[in-house]
Amino acid sequence: MKKYIMTMDEGTTSTRTILVDHDGQIVAQYNKEFEQIFPQPGWVEHNAKEIWEAQKETIKEVLKEAGASFDDIETIGITNQRETTVVWDKETGEPIYNAIVWQCRRTSDMVDELVAKLDGEGKSDLIPSKTGLKPDAYFSATKINWILDHVKGARERAKNGELLFGTIDTWIIWNLTGGKVHATDYTNASRTLLFNIHTLDWDEELLELFDIPSCMLPEVKKSSDDFGMSTYGIPITGVAGDQQSSLFGQCCFDKGDVKNTYGTGGFLMMNTGSEPIKSKSGLLTTMAAFTDEPEYALEGSVFVSGSAIQWLRDELKIIDSAPESEEAALSVEDSGGVYVVPAFTGLGAPHWNQDARGMILGITRGTSRNHIIRATLESLAYQTNDVLGAMKEDLGESVDDINVDGGASQNNYLVQFQSDISGIEVVRPKLTETTGIGAAYLAGLYSGFWKSKEELKSHMEIDKEFTPSMSDDEVKDLISGWNKAVKCVEEFAK
Ligand code: ADP
Numbered sequence: 264m265k266k267y268i269m270t271m272d273e274g275t276t277s278t279r280t281i282l283v284d285h286d287g288q289i290v291a292q293y294n295k296e297f298e299q300i301f302p303q304p305g306w307v308e309h310n311a312k313e314i315w316e317a318q319k320e321t322i323k324e325v326l327k328e329a330g331a332s333f334d335d336i337e338t339i340g341i342t343n344q345r346e347t348t349v350v351w352d353k354e355t356g357e358p359i360y361n362a363i364v365w366q367c368r369r370t371s372d373m374v375d376e377l378v379a380k381l382d383g384e385g386k387s388d389l390i391p392s393k394t395g396l397k398p399d400a401y402f403s404a405t406k407i408n409w410i411l412d413h414v415k416g417a418r419e420r421a422k423n424g425e426l427l428f429g430t431i432d433t434w435i436i437w438n439l440t441g442g443k444v445h446a447t448d449y450t451n452a453s454r455t456l457l458f459n460i461h462t463l464d465w466d467e468e469l470l471e472l473f474d475i476p477s478c479m480l481p482e483v484k485k486s487s488d489d490f491g492m493s494t495y496g497i498p499i500t501g502v503a504g505d506q507q508s509s510l511f512g513q514c515c516f517d518k519g520d521v522k523n524t525y526g527t528g529g530f531l532m533m534n535t536g537s538e539p540i541k542s543k544s545g546l547l548t549t550m551a552a553f554t555d556e557p558e559y560a561l562e563g564s565v566f567v568s569g570s571a572i573q574w575l576r577d578e579l580k581i582i583d584s585a586p587e588s589e590e591a592a593l594s595v596e597d598s599g600g601v602y603v604v605p606a607f608t609g610l611g612a613p614h615w616n617q618d619a620r621g622m623i624l625g626i627t628r629g630t631s632r633n634h635i636i637r638a639t640l641e642s643l644a645y646q647t648n649d650v651l652g653a654m655k656e657d658l659g660e661s662v663d664d665i666n667v668d669g670g671a672s673q674n675n676y677l678v679q680f681q682s683d684i685s686g687i688e689v690v691r692p693k694l695t696e697t698t699g700i701g702a703a704y705l706a707g708l709y710s711g712f713w714k715s716k717e718e719l720k721s722h723m724e725i726d727k728e729f730t731p732s733m734s735d736d737e738v739k740d741l742i743s744g745w746n747k748a749v750k751c752v753e754e755f756a757k
Pocket residue numbers: 525526527528568569570571572573585586587588589668669670671672673674
């Protein structure tokens with residue numbers, strides 16, 4: 264058996280390669296940022312070739328850092344920013360347009376038109392019932408369509424089988440295998456609006472609706488599977504979208520297990536086992552990464568989480584670094600009745616209000632910098648609590664404990680406050696690079712590097728556990744204040 268699993272982690276702003284050893288420890292990692300292209304307000308693109316070049320560089324550098332060679336690598340795992348769309352020429356491997364990034368809103372009108380049409384035909388539930396998603400520009404389908412509409416001759420070429428579509432995982436697999444394998448995994452496929460999460464196949468009716476030829480689509484495999492041999496002579500055996508990979512990396516293998524990531528945005532995800540639970544309260548139903556039988560997840564995304572702390576640092580300039588927010592928050596007894604609702608780009612789950620914008624409420628003459636910092640940190644927890652509330656509604660039972668990761672999970676004040684207002688146990692593992700670890704686990708389980716999920720669980724070391732310590736009355740008061748603040752934001756957006 265070889266020494267390491269190599270994970271390629273394709274993020275939104277950077278690409279990273281990490282080496283993971285038998286004990287599930289990261290022995291080396293290397294990161295390279297790539298360009299964010301903003302051709303118009305609200306539009307976001309990446310150069311897919313630049314991502315591949317950055318990927319190759321990080322592979323070289325990480326091996327150098329570890330003093331390792333390809334001979335030491337057992338297998339490759341891939342995790343990626345989801346939904347981002349690449350279309351390329353099957354013969355030359357050249358993308359015909361930049362990658363359209365998940366954040367890009369250019370196809371919002373297209374989606375609005377489609378929704379109006381479906382509503383008119385009494386088919387409002389067609390897309391949610393098949394895909395588990397809401398029709399939104401966020402997902403891949405309308406992005407593919409935009410490329411086919413705007414690159415000359417593309418639609419014809421696509422119909423003739425000359426063009427291929429892929430999310431970033433598929434693009435990396437294609438390049439890693441020298442153009443031999445065109446494949447994705449269930450978790451990534453389930454974010455396209457084209458994949459039926461019940462039949463586990465591309466859906467003919469949706470392909471027709473979005474006018475996308477099926478010959479463009481990749482083969483869909485389990486997240487732990489044979490994705491072909493890379494030109495480095497190392498097989499690729501694990502692939503999952505970033506949030507699903509982090510759920511797996513947190514060892515949330517069982518039905519009811521929940522993780523929350525406090526990164527730039529916030530992502531709460533629950534493993535719902537073999538059952539796809541249809542949300543009545545604004546959450547998405549999606550595929551979880553699985554090794555045997557299909558597993559599903561419920562997901563709620565918060566648009567602004569850790570980035571609210573960046574805002575305190577970069578725009579308000581009232582802190583010099585994100586970690587400093589903890590000390591500032593603890594320097595006051597409470598938030599002094601201040602609420603910050605960081606709806607900078609609208610409100611995500613469960614409110615879904617595109618027009619909402621941020622507000623600071625409850626300011627008095629005595630309000631200080633520290634109150635605003637504390638209220639901003641608390642807003643990350645309130646937003647997560649709202650998503651937990653939606654999960655409770657969908658499941659008919661409450662969530663008792665969650666695992667956390669992401670940059671802001673290092674903030675003890677924030678995590679304790681989460682535990683307090685949500686009345687839940689919160690576990691923070693020592694290793695919070697769970698996205699990269701998840702893909703390594705998926706790859707290593709397939710190749711036999713690790714024998715079982717139980718073995719993976721034995722790697723899990725807890726850094727800190729947080730238990731609720733606030734009185735019920737106080738929790739009730741605080742949440743009632745937050746609810747009023749969100750109402751104000753929604754009112755202002757009308
Ligand atoms: P991403 O993977 O989305 O780029 P990360 O998981 O690296 O994000 O988290 C980065 C975010 O976490 C930043 O927005 C930063 O402001 C926030 N952050 C990092 N450390 C802290 C901290 N100690 N307290 C609060 N926020 C933090």
